[in-house]
């Protein structure tokens with residue numbers, strides 16, 4: 010589908026009126042009462058003022074918004090769930106294409122597929138699929154959007170059993186920079202299909218994803234909590250077991266100040282703890298045996314692990330973010346967890362700059378690592394671990410202190426880094442961005458970008474510049 014149009018009026022205001030008249034959805038302008046709520050994204054640091062926010066009602070509206078920004082030379086920020094750690098889903102002076110208005114989740118039980126629009130959140134997808142005993146491996150946060158997580162890769166509670174979110178993707182409908190709408194899959198525009206699975210928002214606006222869900226009724230999930238003083242033993246034992254456990258078991262370590270969770274003794278609230286979060290996606294009888302080694306890493310302070318519907322797992326992360334958080338994430342894949350890294354974790358987590366800040370260490374492998382490395386643009390399938398140092402605070406006056414703390418943490422982590430995950434990347438410069446991809450993957454992405462977006466309309470992202478023609 011393409012739409013012939015021109016939105017060039019005598020001034021921006023008139024052009025925006027022309028856009029509004031062409032849409033089934035809405036255009037929210039600065040004078041509109043809804044503007045200030047609509048311009049906000051998750052991270053309160055990105056307090057931007059766009060010229061307008063478009064909430065499309067359908068793919069046709071997305072085409073019009075893309076044509077509008079191309080014709081007027083305006084910056085385009087594409088937003089699904091609004092969780093970009095780099096603030097890319099908002100902008101100053103440009104246009105936000107807010108896809109949170111596109112939330113359909115259409116399950117076709119006969120075909121064994123589900124079509125999901127980008128503005129649905131992963132919590133909404135889990136809730137919609139659960140009554141059918143199904144799920145799609147995604148992230149560990151219910152509020153993250155389908156659009157951003159899927160185009161980056163998708164690492165979550167079931168990554169060892171079912172792989173990345175992109176490994177369940179069968180096809181996508183994408184609005185390209187020239188305003189055309191294409192269906193891409195393994196047989197149609199296969200380069201585009203390869204690129205949108207890990208290459209982020211560089212290639213177009215995905216207006217619909219077709220996934221093959223997998224079984225996931227009840228899981229055995231929750232958290233085993235240890236005293237912060239046991240960090241070295243717990244991390245050592247977790248690192249050894251987490252990557253050799255049965256695929257059904259995905260586990261991660263959360264080093265943090267204890268939130269007021271009901272299963273933690275009140276006198277422990279606020280003290281440094283090491284939580285081992287688990288999800289066993291399989292037979293509950295086998296779960297106990299698989300999780301047992303993680304229950305004896307030291308003497309647990311508390312435990313809340315048991316059978317639960319998969320969507321209930323999101324409750325274990327809901328507590329992590331206050332309203333209007335400021336966030337600074339530094340992350341990298343690790344090839345190994347050695348004593349030097351554990352010493353860094355001990356030193357740095359003893360001085361976390363905020364009671365809300367935390368370090369998360371994920372054990373990978375399993376299905377993620379068995380999928381051929383060149384099958385998608387996600388590069389780091391062989392990495393056994395992913396670590397994220399996450400600073401979270403609420404008072405803008407403290408920002409410099411928290412950023413400095415994050416910088417210091419990163420200085421210590423950098424020598425262990427074996428590439429990074431684009432989903433957790435902030436505005437960290439060219440070298441860090443490139444480290445999300447193997448060199449050959451990056452070159453191929455740049456060549457595909459030159460075909461699908463030669464003028465770099467989709468540049469408000471971890472941008473891959475089009476390879477210059479030779």
Ligand SMILES: Cc1cc2nc3c(=O)[nH]c(=O)nc-3n(C[C@H](O)[C@H](O)[C@H](O)COP(=O)(O)OP(=O)(O)OC[C@H]3O[C@@H](n4cnc5c(N)ncnc54)[C@H](O)[C@@H]3O)c2cc1C
Pocket residue numbers: 051086087088089090091092093094097098108127147148149150152153154155156157158159160161162163164165209210211213214215216432433469470471
């Ligand atoms: C609190 C928190 C928890 C997280 N947990 C996890 C996790 O467990 N696992 C994991 O893998 N990641 C996780 N992430 C990272 C997350 O996957 C990425 O930040 C992702 O980009 C967020 O998606 P979104 O749609 O919410 O964000 P948005 O800010 O809306 O989008 C981010 C970017 O993605 C691109 N994009 C969004 N929608 C589309 C679309 N429809 N078409 C094309 N491009 C698009 C755009 O470039 C946009 O700037 C987490 C992030 C946060 C902040």
